[in-house]
Amino acid sequence: MSEDCIRLEFDVDSENFASAGMASEAVKTKLKQLGINMQDVRRVAIAMYEGEINMVIHAKGGKATVDIFPHRVDMILADKGPGIADIDLAMKEGYSTAPDNIRALGFGAGMGLPNMKKNTDAMKIDSVQGIGTTIYMTVNLH
Amino acid sequence: MKVSRLAEILNAEIINLSEDREIETGYCGDFLSFAMSRLPSNSAWFTVMSNANVAAVAVLTEAAAIVVCENVRPDENLSARCKTEGLNLLIVAYPAYECAVKLSQALKNE
Numbered sequence: 209m210s211e212d213c214i215r216l217e218f219d220v221d222s223e224n225f226a227s228a229g230m231a232s233e234a235v236k237t238k239l240k241q242l243g244i245n246m247q248d249v250r251r252v253a254i255a256m257y258e259g260e261i262n263m264v265i266h267a268k269g270g271k272a273t274v275d276i277f278p279h280r281v282d283m284i285l286a287d288k289g290p291g292i293a294d295i296d297l298a299m300k301e302g303y304s305t306a307p308d309n310i311r312a313l314g315f316g317a318g319m320g321l322p323n324m325k326k327n328t329d330a331m332k333i334d335s336v337q338g339i340g341t342t343i344y345m346t347v348n349l350h
Numbered sequence: 351m352k353v354s355r356l357a358e359i360l361n362a363e364i365i366n367l368s369e370d371r372e373i374e375t376g377y378c379g380d381f382l383s384f385a386m387s388r389l390p391s392n393s394a395w396f397t398v399m400s401n402a403n404v405a406a407v408a409v410l411t412e413a414a415a416i417v418v419c420e421n422v423r424p425d426e427n428l429s430a431r432c433k434t435e436g437l438n439l440l441i442v443a444y445p446a447y448e449c450a451v452k453l454s455q456a457l458k459n460e
Binding site for chain 1: 380381382383384386387391399401402403404405406407409410411427431435
């Protein structure tokens with residue numbers, strides 16, 4: 209980690225579904241303080257929020273690490289959840305494995321991973337069933 | 351148009367009005383991932399979704415106001431979080447479509 213990097217770390221709590229989004233909001237606030245342009249702030253916030261929600265819905269929480277560099281933001285979201293059985297399928301808009309109680313909250317439209325992909329410049333998913341999932345995302349800053 | 355003016359037009363019950371922000375446009379939708387990626391900033395967001403996650407999406411998208419339609423009661427977590435985060439929260443009897451029409455007319459007449 210270079211000196212030009214600001215690192216933010218979060219434990220994403222699955223116990224309190226109502227508090228989901230706190231990490232994304234903290235990252236957004238920090239980026240705004242740093243004077244990052246709003247379009248980029250919004251892309252980071254969307255990607256981060258979707259990742260956070262996924263960890264709450266599917267993996268009983270996890271850890272989020274956000275590194276803010278002068279020209280990019282790296283996000284690493286790591287969980288010890290069930291893993292993604294078919295990543296290609298999971299990336300399709302409209303495909304969801306979220307249960308009905310989650311859909312009733314307004315999630316489970318099958319837009320989470322596609323939204324993350326759309327709003328980042330690079331995204332990589334490492335997932336092993338029964339072990340967990342780690343998602344690496346980068347948003348370039350303009 | 352200010353949030354307070356929209357509240358008048360829609361005969362809204364004001365649950366929270368922290369800052370009387372300017373509304374530039376509107377957005378109708380209940381799926382949070384759609385709202386998250388598409389809701390324009392400074393919107394009035396018309397929805398029947400009423401849990402605390404609505405507040406998170408409204409903060410991240412910089413919505414000017416959350417307007418819960420069809421007299422759905424927001425759950426306590428949503429009301430509380432709107433107050434903490436300074437989000438404007440209204441309840442109205444109209445469905446989202448009628449809210450959007452009324453907002454559109456009012457914006458045109460400004």
